[in-house]
Amino acid sequence: MAVKVLVVDDSSFFRRRVSEIINQDPQLTVIDTAQNGREAVDKAIALRPDVITMDIEMPVLDGISAVREIMAKCPTPILMFSSLTHEGARSTLDALDAGALDFLPKKFEDIARDKDEAVRLLQQRVKEIARKRFLMSARPQPVASAPVAKAASGAASLRERPLLAERPALAERPQPVASFKRSGKSYQLVAIGTSTGGPVALQNVLTKLPLDFPHPILLIQHMPATFTAAFAARLNGLCQIGVKEAQDGDVLKPGHAYLAPGGKQMLLEGRGAGARLRIIDGNDKVNYKPCVDITFASAAKTYGDKVLAIVLTGMGADGRDGARLLKEQGATIWAQDEASCVVYGMPQAVAKAGIASESLPLDRVAQRILVELGR
Template identity: 40%
Template sequence: MNSSPIRVLIVDDSATVRKILSDALRNAAGIEVVGTAPDPYVAREKILALKPDVLTLDIEMPRMDGLTFLKKLMEYKPMPVIMISSLGQASCHATMEAFRLGAVDVLAKPHGPYSVGDLANTLADKVRSAAQANPRAFAPSRTSAVSASQPAAGKAVASSLPAFASRRLIAIGASTGGPQTIAHIVSQFPADMPPVVITQHMPPVFTAHFAERMKKTCMMDVKEAQDGDELRPGRILIAPGDFHMTLQRSAAGARVRIAGGPLVCFSRPSVDVMFASVAQTYAEQAIGVLLTGMGSDGARGMLQMRQAGATTIAQDEATSIVFGMPREAIRMGAATSVLPLDQIASNVLTQLTQQIARKNQHAR
């Protein structure tokens, strides 16, 4: 096993931010900041000279913006990139575009009286996760969302999802590399798909922009979930950053509950929390999908889903940007299927139509 430290290059036009990020990683085990750069032109030379394993990249910089540099980098020298973004609307939208171009993660830019201690663990974890990323999965071509104007893979079965399907649920969890992977899948879902709930590890504010971005490339309605939002066909609800999302079902219908609480698997929102709630409320009427991400969040919850009778799908290693979360679910026996990214959406639709067919048979 390679014991060399993960080599990090920090690219940011702010000397203050460069120092904060460098200080945050200074004492992180197994990580070495090999250099910093104030703009992409300096960064290009330092990438060639220092050969970093991971890059942190600012969105807004002089001479060349972060998106333009990222696009060139992924074309000529693909490598794991963590975007450092402010919480402004323009920067958040640019960050969503950065995911499409191949960035693997995002960190909110430190500002004001920011504590290096507050940042250290989060940034170090993101660097370690990014360093495990699969280089073959960086290219945006595979995971770019399908245009809403294109025929989606699920379109052909839209008419075979009757009202019965509204009592079903699709639950999706992801972390590192998840935004582009999720977009690829849901862009293939028909407009009358059963309700979909998504937990993606992402900071506050960014989840709302993630929802807005997906809405443009998806036939379903997409929104960042609010407490009490109704689960209904044709709707995707995304857990807001820094809040857990659970489900509540009654004779009056099904809704999501949004609340704080302790970190679970070092995460909030947590996929485990959502999946465990799905197991309790939907059981065999649910389909769970666990995608790319570092760590184990979602594995135990997926096992609970499978034990409750749900269909469960884990993304395979070859197409995962980081295989940690799916690997753990597979190791625990939580996944009923292990599939490449390009087969997940069609398999979900196949499972739904088969469930409908079995239900109709039992009704006769």
């Protein structure tokens, strides 16, 4: 049976264009369209689509408010369309906050090298998030919460509301559970790679780490260049550890996470306390910028077996080859489990290759990290 899609946008041209692309795939069918958020909510309730594509800026009821109402009344996988601007980035993060699963740039030429590739990508994203429709259920809506108090030297100037509706009190360190046992290995670096579903997954993990986290953390999230600064700032305002968009020459510090900038590649040079980041343009033939494989490979060369690498939710197989290089050096590799992934692509690639030593539910990744590090 074809995946039923509701297309929502105030532009008749864009509704028609998206509908034509979706209907080209025999596994997908557009059952209706809506021109504003209020229509979207009403039709979502009446038609029960498998997936909704949603614009952000619309009359009557905006896309973010519509997502929030749909998630409260009839939870449905939602794919947002966003402009590649700083404001678009903030709005998209708000949409993920409200419950949307994924997003794509509204200008298709920004996501693909040609029209055919853009068509395939949109169709693939719709089919991937449709697989989550049977697992979705109503969840509490976000509530205003006080920002995390940081030491004066690391205080964030920008305070954002959380992406997760339900998150633990950030001042409380998660308690290790009996089923987790420390391996006894020593580490100098934690590296996390992710893609589709990553913004929410990263927040889930990072907000549970304590201020005195003992190692630097590298974050590789597939995300447009205009989004990573806003995302890093939001995480920095929510986490006890410091989070920043990585810059060329950054010296790695314990208790700090460095988010690879969109459109660039993040490498390492040096070792231990003298390690620095190199941010470069990289090869245009590489599919992803940033690329998990490239950063993982650099970590393998620089830190060898002293790396704890984790592959979270994401489409495709980025991270598998880099994780293999890390494994060959004796590093530890974990993957997110299928049930808690938005898209079980990247973690599955690592697990199927026999590279990951553990498969973990998202809500226990932070606990497992702390146990492994003896915290």
